[in-house]
Amino acid sequence: MTPENNYLEINRQAWNKRVEAHLKSEFYDLDNFLKGKSSLNDIELNLLGDIKGKTILHLQCHFGQDTISLSRLGANVTGIDLSDKAIENAQQIAKETGSNAKFICCDIYDLPNQLDEKFDIVFTSYGTIGWLPDLDQWAKIIYKFLKPNGQFVFVEFHPVVWMFDGNFEKIGYRYFNTGAIIETNSGTYADKTADLTIYDVSWNHGISEVLNSLIKNGLEIKSFDEFDYSPYNCFNKTVEFEPNKYRIEHLDNKIPMVYSIKATAKEKQ
Numbered sequence: 001m002t003p004e005n006n007y008l009e010i011n012r013q014a015w016n017k018r019v020e021a022h023l024k025s026e027f028y029d030l031d032n033f034l035k036g037k038s039s040l041n042d043i044e045l046n047l048l049g050d051i052k053g054k055t056i057l058h059l060q061c062h063f064g065q066d067t068i069s070l071s072r073l074g075a076n077v078t079g080i081d082l083s084d085k086a087i088e089n090a091q092q093i094a095k096e097t098g099s100n101a102k103f104i105c106c107d108i109y110d111l112p113n114q115l116d117e118k119f120d121i122v123f124t125s126y127g128t129i130g131w132l133p134d135l136d137q138w139a140k141i142i143y144k145f146l147k148p149n150g151q152f153v154f155v156e157f158h159p160v161v162w163m164f165d166g167n168f169e170k171i172g173y174r175y176f177n178t179g180a181i182i183e184t185n186s187g188t189y190a191d192k193t194a195d196l197t198i199y200d201v202s203w204n205h206g207i208s209e210v211l212n213s214l215i216k217n218g219l220e221i222k223s224f225d226e227f228d229y230s231p232y233n234c235f236n237k238t239v240e241f242e243p244n245k246y247r248i249e250h251l252d253n254k255i256p257m258v259y260s261i262k263a264t265a266k267e268k269q
Helices: 007-024 032-034 041-047 064-071 084-097 108-113 135-145 207-216
Strands: 055-059 076-079 102-105 119-125 147-159 181-186 199-204 219-227 236-244 245-246 256-265
Touching: 007 032, 007 084, 007 199, 032 064, 032 084, 041 119, 041 147, 041 256, 055 064, 055 135, 064 076, 064 084, 064 119, 076 084, 084 102, 108 135, 119 135, 135 147, 135 207, 207 219, 207 256
Parallel strands: 055 076, 055 119, 076 102, 119 147
Antiparallel strands: 147 256, 181 199, 219 256, 236 245
16 A cells, blocks of 8 residues: 555554654643643634633644634534544543543544534634645535534645745745655654654645635635744754744745635535
8 A cells, every 4th residue: 555545544653653742842831731821822712702612623632722722712623633542641631621622532533533523613723725635525525514604614734835945945846736655754843853753744735725625615715814923943954033032034024924714614504
């Protein structure tokens, strides 16, 4: 079986390997999170607005910090992730923090076989769609789980970022999706010195691919924004130019680093 055909198992193992290092990392700051610190950023908070009493489906939630942060704002949240080790830790963290967030371990394409519920909001953010080969199917899943006029809130790293090599010195990848990218890398974005060797499979998705997948599958785009910074210090050669705002030092504000989309589910036909 080729890596592209076996990507689910390859990536499940890759994310299982990352979990322990991520739990211990300054990046995820679990100690302060357990004491009540939110893991959400202004970009997504501004898009979400008041979510008290809302039902939210959080796709690709890792070990649940954002899921639990949403629940702390009064929402009823269900988090989904491929990694069984991540979900086990999410459930434990929810228990420790008294959160009512629920978690399901599955590939999101298989979610219709695991969950039968409609939500006010579907949310997903930062480093998610690169692990998915088929955005048309992704958009179908989003639409399926939204109530009529429900909101899709999405924040993601900009595809321009993924064109560069690891040190942002040259263009190493195509902007457009031309098939699977199969790589082996050392460390992890949350701890670049971690004693890890990660083998995984990913895909680049240009903005037009993302927008058209949503438009073709029943979602009406309400806003689309681009940002010249990342709220996370997860890349090489960064500089923090304002609190919790990072850029690639030698590129300054010249490239987009993050984009956001808010869309509404049209009435079901």
